[in-house]
Amino acid sequence: MNRLPAPFLAGLRHRLFWPCVTLALLCLVNFYFNRGFFDIEIKNGALYGSVIDILNRAAPLMLVAMGMTLVIATRGIDISVGATVAISGAVVASMIGGSLVIQNGVQSYVSNVPMPLAILGALAVALLCGLWNGLLVAGAGMQPIIATLILMVAGRGIAQLITAGQIVTVYYEPFFFIGNGFLLGIPVSLYIVAVVLIALLLLIHRTALGLFIQAVGINPVAARFSGISARALVFWVYAFCAVTAGIAAMIITSNVKSADGNNAGLLLELDAILAVTLGGTSLAGGRFSIVGSLIGALIIQTLTYAIYSLGVPPEINMVVKALVVFAVCLIQSDALRAMLARHVLRTGEAA
Amino acid sequence: MNLSRHINARTLPLIVTSLLFVALFGFGSIAYTGFFSAQVFINLLIDNAFICVVAIGMTFVIISGGIDLSVGSIVALTTMVTAALVEHHHWSIWAVIPLVLLMGAGFGLLMGVLIHAFQLQPFIVTLGGMFLARGLCYVISIDSISITDESYTQIAQYRLMLGEETFISISALIALAVLAFAIYLAQYTRFGRTVYAIGGNERSALLMGLPIGRTKILVYTLSGLCSALGGVLITFYMLSGYGLHALGLELDAIAAAVIGGTLLTGGVGYVAGSLVGVLILGVIQSLIAFDGTLSSWWTRIAVGVLLCLFCLMQRLFERGSQSFSFLFSYWKKPAEPSNNTDQEASKACLTQVTTRTAA
Numbered sequence: 173m174n175r176l177p178a179p180f181l182a183g184l185r186h187r188l189f190w191p192c193v194t195l196a197l198l199c200l201v202n203f204y205f206n207r208g209f210f211d212i213e214i215k216n217g218a219l220y221g222s223v224i225d226i227l228n229r230a231a232p233l234m235l236v237a238m239g240m241t242l243v244i245a246t247r248g249i250d251i252s253v254g255a256t257v258a259i260s261g262a263v264v265a266s267m268i269g270g271s272l273v274i275q276n277g278v279q280s281y282v283s284n285v286p287m288p289l290a291i292l293g294a295l296a297v298a299l300l301c302g303l304w305n306g307l308l309v310a311g312a313g314m315q316p317i318i319a320t321l322i323l324m325v326a327g328r329g330i331a332q333l334i335t336a337g338q339i340v341t342v343y344y345e346p347f348f349f350i351g352n353g354f355l356l357g358i359p360v361s362l363y364i365v366a367v368v369l370i371a372l373l374l375l376i377h378r379t380a381l382g383l384f385i386q387a388v389g390i391n392p393v394a395a396r397f398s399g400i401s402a403r404a405l406v407f408w409v410y411a412f413c414a415v416t417a418g419i420a421a422m423i424i425t426s427n428v429k430s431a432d433g434n435n436a437g438l439l440l441e442l443d444a445i446l447a448v449t450l451g452g453t454s455l456a457g458g459r460f461s462i463v464g465s466l467i468g469a470l471i472i473q474t475l476t477y478a479i480y481s482l483g484v485p486p487e488i489n490m491v492v493k494a495l496v497v498f499a500v501c502l503i504q505s506d507a508l509r510a511m512l513a514r515h516v517l518r519t520g521e522a523a
Numbered sequence: 524m525n526l527s528r529h530i531n532a533r534t535l536p537l538i539v540t541s542l543l544f545v546a547l548f549g550f551g552s553i554a555y556t557g558f559f560s561a562q563v564f565i566n567l568l569i570d571n572a573f574i575c576v577v578a579i580g581m582t583f584v585i586i587s588g589g590i591d592l593s594v595g596s597i598v599a600l601t602t603m604v605t606a607a608l609v610e611h612h613h614w615s616i617w618a619v620i621p622l623v624l625l626m627g628a629g630f631g632l633l634m635g636v637l638i639h640a641f642q643l644q645p646f647i648v649t650l651g652g653m654f655l656a657r658g659l660c661y662v663i664s665i666d667s668i669s670i671t672d673e674s675y676t677q678i679a680q681y682r683l684m685l686g687e688e689t690f691i692s693i694s695a696l697i698a699l700a701v702l703a704f705a706i707y708l709a710q711y712t713r714f715g716r717t718v719y720a721i722g723g724n725e726r727s728a729l730l731m732g733l734p735i736g737r738t739k740i741l742v743y744t745l746s747g748l749c750s751a752l753g754g755v756l757i758t759f760y761m762l763s764g765y766g767l768h769a770l771g772l773e774l775d776a777i778a779a780a781v782i783g784g785t786l787l788t789g790g791v792g793y794v795a796g797s798l799v800g801v802l803i804l805g806v807i808q809s810l811i812a813f814d815g816t817l818s819s820w821w822t823r824i825a826v827g828v829l830l831c832l833f834c835l836m837q838r839l840f841e842r843g844s845q846s847f848s849f850l851f852s853y854w855k856k857p858a859e860p861s862n863n864t865d866q867e868a869s870k871a872c873l874t875q876v877t878t879r880t881a882a
Contacts, residue, residue: 249646308831312838317590317646318787322834325774326827332820433820442650455644487665490658497651498637505641 187452187459190503191467194450198474206481218354222477230473231361232257232420236440237447237465238372239413244448245389246406247457248309248316253444255327256301256417257437261424262334264294265431268344283344291422298418299411301327306410310403324441331433341430351426361423365466368416372462385409389457446493447472449500536784536836537796544799547806555813561689567805569691572698573598573756574804577772578779578797579705580749585780586709587742588722588789589645593634593652594750595772597627599765600656601754606668606764609675616675624751630656631747635740645743653773660766667765670758679759694756701752705794718742722789778830779804786837803829 202222203209212221236253243250267290268283283290301323308319342348353360376382387395388402396402417437425431449455450471451464475496479489502508552559568575577594584591601623608614608622634652638645670676682690709715717738720728729735757768783800785792807825811817 308834312835314834314838315787318781318834321774321777322827322831325778325830326824329820329823329827332818333824337818337820442654445647445650449647455647485661487661488658490654491662492658494651494653494655494658497647497654501637501643501647501651502641505643507640507642 187461188464188467191451191464191471195467195471195474198471198478202474202478202481205478209481214357217357219357222481224359226470226473226477228359228361230469231359231365232423232437233440233443233447233469233472234365234466235368235416235420235423236413236444237451237469238368238462239416240441240444241448241451241453241460241462241465242385242409243316243413244445244453244455245385245457245460246409247389247392248406248410249445249455250305250320250410250413251317251441251445252301252305252320252323252327253413253417253420254437254440255324255331256298256414257421257424257440258328258331258431258433259301259334259421260294260298260418261421261431261436262331262340262433263297264290264347264422265340265342265425266334267293268342268347269340283347287344287347294421295415295418298414298421301417302411302414303407305414306407309410310407328433331431331436335431335433337433339430339432342425347426348429349426351423351428361427364419364423368419369462369466376462386458386460389460443472444469446497446500450496533791534784534793535840536833537793537799539836540782540784540796540799540803540833544803544806547803547810551806551810551813555810558809558813561686563809565685565689565691565695567802567809568695568698570760570808571801571805572692572694573753573760573769574772574775574779575698575798575801576701576749576756577753578776578783578801579701579794580746580753581773581776582780582783582785582792582794582797583705583709583718583742584645584746585777585785585787586722586789586792587718587739588725589638589739589742590649590777591631591634591743591746592646592649592773593630593656594746594753594776595769595774596653596656596660597630597747597750598754598757598769598772599660599767600630601627601751602758602761602764602768603660603663603668603766604764605755605758606670607663609670609672610668613672616672616678620755623755624748627751627754628744628748631744631750632740634747635743638743639736639739649743657766663766664764665766667763667767669763671762675758676762679762692759694759697752697756701749702794702798709794714738714741719790722791724790775804775826778826781837782829782833784833787834 199209206222209222212219212224214220236257240250240253267285268287285293305320305323308314308322309316312319350360350364355363376385384395384400384405387398387400388405392402417440420440421437424436445455447468448465450468451461451466452468453460453464472493475492476489479492548558548564551563557563577598581591581594604623604626605619608619609616630652634648637643637648678693681693683692683696684690709718717728717733717735720731720733721735721738725735753772754769758764761768779800780792780797781787781800782803783793783796783798785796804826807829808822811819811821811825
């Protein structure tokens, strides 16, 4: 075999190698069918282009995937994020509401509740959802799937209750800035993702928190014996995950300018879990990669974009996603690797 | 006393659920006129026949310690394939129904093989199955296909009269037949016992020489088959095929199983409990419909609250199974070997085996 330079081999073995390759391949597929894929132009002082569009649309998923990564790293799972998005979207939309008032020929927007207060309120409600999940998982010791299933079932009902079964439309211009606005030419949602990402990375790499989370994921009992308060950690991880869902809800609600208790964040939990697994974090807990999950979220969004731009009916999207899920599962499977290794050994011996 | 012998931590959830059902039905009978009739009760079965069948399949999966998220999508796919074949290709329903049942079973079989052969998590594999089946629905058609075939509508609208004013539909009868068969399968066959054993402790079951792989694959096949049958029942009920049918049915099925006393960690549960679980979901819906002032989304909240209560109750039993059992120990025979020691023994056996192979 040819000798490859050492840094290259190290890169090949890096955890993020395969997610990055997948993303690059998808981008190339997009480029092949749409030569303008990488073009970015400036219109009205804002950047426009397919890449920017993908980044912008992936923002809610990236946020939720970050929270989900921590949950999965502690051997948990949170399938209630979609419902949390619906609830906190409903809260913010009904608190802002808003109407266009024309006074002396000057248009001005009036909200029911001051916008910062409404956003804080909605995030607090999201936090409450997370605390509830954390209480059930860490406090009562329920299986994470089931504990979060409860909120997933009841959550959409609660969201409907808040919006009184209606789709609440927001008429308040400043609120739209979150999901549609541009700051220095870059979508505002990306700044939000960047702030959360930097805060999270600092917390994980500059403090022992990341190590603790890994320890709990690898062996909760051993982690407890080594002095980590595993329960408190798991509790706050669920709270954090719900808050990221709450922030995502702000972007989603602002982007579509309304809150729909039935459809806001529908199947978001599944996409988030998929993004985390695509990013190389094992569902069995332990080692995790926040950046990997972001790449996973981008892979999903790029895949969706590719499906649209190929002119394939968007309905096929689900089938493709399913095949991706199966493929990722099989790649991560130790049993398959062992099987392949045996096969390779056998053919090696034969030769 | 003979009855008290049957009350223990395993049967108590089922008893509580049954009492709750009676209480809810009794409440409805007192609060709303016209609620207390045989027809309202039978309607619970007729309207929820498909959930019942799906929940029975789900119960087997949960007892074996797994989970199946794909059931709702397989139901939708079944309605779609049935409607497309009957309406667009004018197949006879006697050819279509066995075909879709085979398809559902095949789908489950495939997922079971993936789960067992590659040691994948049931959650993620069935999640993939959920996407795949739902996506295939839309590949067939995005729109709803209504079924107008003569023989199909005849079966769907057939009413078997029970007495003067009460009737029961074919789908409810099928659901009851499936239930009877499932009870037989779970309690009186080798397959059923193996499912319980795997759910209780997979390693012990393996060391006992039980056919783990075959049984696990069969459990998912059975769930797929039940989902397909549930899909056929939905086409009887709605007379259409649609990719959005049965959205979130997997949650209802899991909720029904949990409320019916099936332990989510596996190994404990009764198929009959799932019927009671489904009936409770149905009675909540009927109560809200009879009330008229409450909106339908209260159903979801009520189901969520019930799910939560029953999960907490389960946790209480798990944690306090030692401290709890003393309540009933007065009635127990003294020389009953506890399950725990068996597990300990098999664990010790396993460590011996592994250390030996390591050496």
